[in-house]
Amino acid sequence: MAKLIARVWRGNYIESVHEAIASVYDETGKEIFCTGDPSQKSFLRSSAKPFQAATLYTSGVAEKLQLKPEWIAMACASHNGEPIHLQQLSAFLAHIDLDESFLKCGPQAPMAFNYGWKGERLKEYGPLTNNCSGKHTAMLAIAKALKLPLDNYLDYDHPVQQAIIKNIGKYGEIHDIPLARDGCSAPVFYVSVSVMAKMYLHLAMGSDEAMRQLFQIMSRFPYLIAGYGRFDTQLMEAAPGKLLTKVGAEGVQGCAVRMPDGRRFGINLKVRDGNNRVSGLLLITILKQLKLLSDAELLRLQKWQIIPLKNHAGLTVGKIDGQIIE
Numbered sequence: 001m002a003k004l005i006a007r008v009w010r011g012n013y014i015e016s017v018h019e020a021i022a023s024v025y026d027e028t029g030k031e032i033f034c035t036g037d038p039s040q041k042s043f044l045r046s047s048a049k050p051f052q053a054a055t056l057y058t059s060g061v062a063e064k065l066q067l068k069p070e071w072i073a074m075a076c077a078s079h080n081g082e083p084i085h086l087q088q089l090s091a092f093l094a095h096i097d098l099d100e101s102f103l104k105c106g107p108q109a110p111m112a113f114n115y116g117w118k119g120e121r122l123k124e125y126g127p128l129t130n131n132c133s134g135k136h137t138a139m140l141a142i143a144k145a146l147k148l149p150l151d152n153y154l155d156y157d158h159p160v161q162q163a164i165i166k167n168i169g170k171y172g173e174i175h176d177i178p179l180a181r182d183g184c185s186a187p188v189f190y191v192s193v194s195v196m197a198k199m200y201l202h203l204a205m206g207s208d209e210a211m212r213q214l215f216q217i218m219s220r221f222p223y224l225i226a227g228y229g230r231f232d233t234q235l236m237e238a239a240p241g242k243l244l245t246k247v248g249a250e251g252v253q254g255c256a257v258r259m260p261d262g263r264r265f266g267i268n269l270k271v272r273d274g275n276n277r278v279s280g281l282l283l284i285t286i287l288k289q290l291k292l293l294s295d296a297e298l299l300r301l302q303k304w305q306i307i308p309l310k311n312h313a314g315l316t317v318g319k320i321d322g323q324i325i326e
Helices: 045-053 069-075 083-095 111-115 133-145 159-172 193-205 209-220 231-238 276-289 295-300
Strands: 003-010 013-026 031-035 041-043 179-181 187-192 243-248 252-258 264-271 306-310 316-325
Touching: 003 276, 003 306, 013 193, 013 276, 031 193, 045 069, 045 133, 045 159, 045 187, 045 193, 045 209, 045 243, 045 252, 069 083, 069 133, 069 209, 083 133, 133 159, 159 187, 159 193, 187 193, 193 209, 193 252, 193 264, 209 243, 231 243, 231 276, 231 295, 243 276, 252 276, 264 276, 276 306, 276 316
Parallel strands: none
Antiparallel strands: 003 013, 003 316, 013 031, 013 264, 041 187, 179 187, 243 252, 252 264, 306 316
């Protein structure tokens, strides 16, 4: 059984190792590559967002409310909380005659600060800067359009959440999905890594109108999906229209690939120890193994293939690299 690992080097010596479970499905519906045991379950976390956002289409709300593609991109985002993100979210909320007080995702400082963004820091932040506020705004939009209660929109048995759970089952091709609470208090879904990969194959295939629209929108607005310094944005910018990717907490990373020759791939990985610092690097390790990135694309993504480790003085003291052991 193949192993997918990230090696953390300090000087010339390996200090730590992160191992990941991974699964890749192709357009025939066959699992063509895996590492570890892909039947092992974990939570989708934020890599579920495109499939939660699909409910805007399956409910008819995207058309009914004439939602802009930028707002639908924000529904799929784990955004940085930069001004460009907040402007779109404020406009989305205004469009449905609500404000951020309706959001139940909780306050969070902008994630952008974690990636070296130099914006102004405030003393306090509200729910709008929470990286999941776009998803929550989309849930409120569905509830508002269908005249459903707004105050309990996160309850497992709320019609909005039931519609989302139905879509998770549809795209994952499963039933009876165990639930828990995500970091933003929304329901989160406990499924196998293979199921996660199958879901991303639906995005790659454009298996229905929702999947077709979401692939196009996420590919068109990669900066809205994440932002400054973020792997998801930079991978999609390096291969526009060819692939999309979506991070999830605790080391989850999903990817949908559309090759120019018609091949399609759904990919997902879960870093076993939950460390997100290597999820992007390990996804590129898989993409390189399957020869799904061109030389030009790899050149643009060089910083994510071998990650330098720097100390507080700015000295490079090591590196992180990825490896597949057959």
